[in-house]
Amino acid sequence: MSAKIYQPGKTAMQSGMAKTKNWILEFDAETARSKDPLMGWNSVSETKTQVKLRFETLDEAKAYAETNGIAYRVLKPHSRKNVSKSYAANFSYDRQISWTH
Numbered sequence: 001m002s003a004k005i006y007q008p009g010k011t012a013m014q015s016g017m018a019k020t021k022n023w024i025l026e027f028d029a030e031t032a033r034s035k036d037p038l039m040g041w042n043s044v045s046e047t048k049t050q051v052k053l054r055f056e057t058l059d060e061a062k063a064y065a066e067t068n069g070i071a072y073r074v075l076k077p078h079s080r081k082n083v084s085k086s087y088a089a090n091f092s093y094d095r096q097i098s099w100t101h
Helices: 058-067 087-091
Strands: 002-006 023-027 052-055 071-075
Touching: 002 058, 023 058, 052 058, 058 071
Parallel strands: 002 071
Antiparallel strands: 002 023, 023 052
16 A cells, blocks of 8 residues: 655635645555446546545654555645736836836
8 A cells, every 4th residue: 555645736726825735645546447338437446546634744644654554655845936926016116127018
């Protein structure tokens, strides 16, 4: 049994950073996915892949995996650029760059 531990990124429909602070432990599939003959959906016979455990810190997630004998890998989050631009900054009196068309 193996798992991955990661910190989720924000969704495209989300402007804030809500639900991106926690760390998630997600189990890997041990069997291959197969196509459902009736609907054509991808399915897997085990239910562990549906389980996502949330932890407040990376250390808590690692400790849980180690105490339960789960092999894990940690996926480091990507850093975001801090862009402090807004539409109102286009009309600011103290602009650093001249505004031309």
